[in-house]
Amino acid sequence: MAETPCVAGSALPLGLALTTALLLAPPAHSLPDEQVWRIHGTDGLVARVALAPGPGSLTLAVERHGRTVLEPSPLGLLTERADLSRGLRPVSRSSRTVVERYRTTTGKSRDRRTRLAETRWGFRTADGTRLDLTVRVAPDGVAYRYTLPDTGATGTVTGESSAFVLPAGSDSWLGRYRADNENLFTAYPAAAAPTGEYMMQSLFRTPGGHALIAESGLTGAYAGARLTHTAGSPVYGVRLWDARIAVDGGRLDTPWRAVITGDPARITRSTLIDDLAPASRVRDTSWVRPGPALWTWLAGGRPAGQSLPMQKAYADYAAARGWPYTVVDAGWYFDPRQWDVTDPEWERNSWIPELVRYGAARGVGVHVWIHYRDLDTAQERERWLPVLHRWGVKGVKIDFMDSESQDRLRWYDEILPATAEHRLLVNFHGSTIPKGMQRTWPHVMTLEGVNGEEKRVNTAEHLTILPFTRNVIGSMDFTPGSFHRP
CATH class of the missing domain: 3.20.20.70 (Aldolase class I)
Known part of the structure; x- marks a missing residue:
């Protein structure tokens, strides 16, 4: 199931099942003064990256048609040798549009097409330590990830300053975090949710539309994440499973942090998590036959x-x-x-x-x-x-x-x-x-x-929110059919 690059704008041969086109921008260039950047998607979706000139800290905000989905939210990595959440200055920027067509064996649709507006920045601290940030804007959401070009200079990752700041008055549907992701979802006002840790697949209703927080491209190069929250605060932080992420001295790309956004129908249809993931590593899938x-x-x-x-x-x-x-x-x-x-x-x-x-x-x-x-x-x-x-x-x-x-x-x-x-x-x-x-x-x-029908405890609230949370991310073995259980 290889995904073959092709030249941007070239005609696709009739019947070609799988292609990937990258529309490349001019080479990266120096940015001595600019401190705010906007990446525009379709249907009024905009991601805004800002660098505070004093502390040199980064934030990401999201809006649709001028209405707030995500308030300016902290970005940054912490490592054993460098604090890459502050003291940053921009040294490069490049943009491109990523257009992909690929085919899957499972999921909501077999044939996928996606178009992502992408901007990548290079930042340095005063001592020269490098952090790159990539932001992608799709019709159904916004995603970002960090790159450490030289982990030999940074050492192990010890955490993220990443967080999601919800607008005032937002609502939420959250599941308490557990290692196997098998907890019930419950509705709360977003700021008033109890202090604790929550599963990453958390849904919010904001003035700019619903927003599902998720991650993509998770491998053994990193660790899984969950959300942390303090009652009374609109902030949902990111906590990694491990206190230290081992690195090999080379380049590290973190998983994507994603916000799938729109009305509930758009969220359930979203394939953004797959769209962000690496291409198939299985060339021949003729033997892959899904079924009940x-x-x-x-x-x-x-x-x-x-x-x-x-x-x-x-x-x-x-x-x-x-x-x-x-x-x-x-x-x-x-x-x-x-x-x-x-x-x-x-x-x-x-x-x-x-x-x-x-x-x-x-x-x-x-x-x-x-x-x-x-x-x-x-x-x-x-x-x-x-x-x-x-x-x-x-x-x-x-x-x-x-x-x-x-x-x-x-x-x-x-x-x-x-x-x-x-x-x-x-x-x-x-x-x-x-x-x-x-x-x-x-x-x-x-x-x-998922907290499915194998469990002895389910609620109507939980069951009705699963299509808009866990099942958006990918196939969900809900193990239906245990109607005999009291």
Whole structure:
């Protein structure tokens, strides 16, 4: 699924599925005096970057049709050797329009087109330490990220001064932060929300329209983030999972901080998080076939996970309804005498190959559940994944990552190419949320990262806000169907 650059303005060959065009601006030039810059998108959306001349600090504001979406909000990085939130002076600026066409395997639409107005600044501190800022404006939102051209000079990242300042009178829909992103959303006046930490996918209603805060392009080069808030304040700060982000001495591009904005319909249609993410790294996606999967944990539990007859009955059930997949949940490789202990002979004892044959005869593919701990080293992945591929398993449901630390994100960076190599579809549970992952790795069908029907507690308020928060970001394994639960 390569995305091929083409010359701006050139005619696209008929039937070309995937192209990327970059409309380049003139070379960057020095800016000795200018302190305020505006980047104009379509439909009246404007991002305003300002540099305060005294402290040398940066802010970003967003408005649509002259009405405020985001008040001037702090920007900047903190590192072990430099405070890059103040004392900045501009040394360069360049602009371009990024026009892209790409195709996805999952999501709201398969064929995507996007047009982003981009400006990039170079700033330096008095001692010469460099920080670059890139801002993109799309029809449905604004995003920014930082670049450290030389982390050898800055050392580790110790935090961000990034924050989002909401206009007075804004409303919010927030979920308390937890490592697996599985909390309820609740409505509050934005400033009056209780003191605490909130999930990044937070929605606000402002004078300029609704605004969903999110991030994109998250990898093991950085760490996941959540929002922090103090009751009575309009400010929502950014806190990283790790107190120190390890760097390799070279260049560092942080994830994108994004504000998807517009009316609720525009927000639900938005593909901005995918649009910002790196292009697909899977060239051949002919084997990636999305479809409904029968999931039986709540119906069968532990006994089902260790019963071939029950799993065959589930395959029959899926086949009768035309569902292409069934998921074998926890227990299938556990020692029958002791739950949650891996059978050392699982490769020889497993009935999964027989189930795969049984399902294939009925047009039903098999996915299998695996605990993260059994895939957290290269040696384990080299043992498990080739065996599953050889058996004919179609995908893996990997569970209990429960972290957005840099170390755990590096694990994602390793498991994603490994599963693609063995042509295994992926469903992550107890996980982060997509954040652009599904564009870069199109064999990722869905992720949990939601308080879904597996939970014993849900509210109407929570259920009705999910389409405008979590599900905007990317595929959401809500695990529907547990209507029998009290």
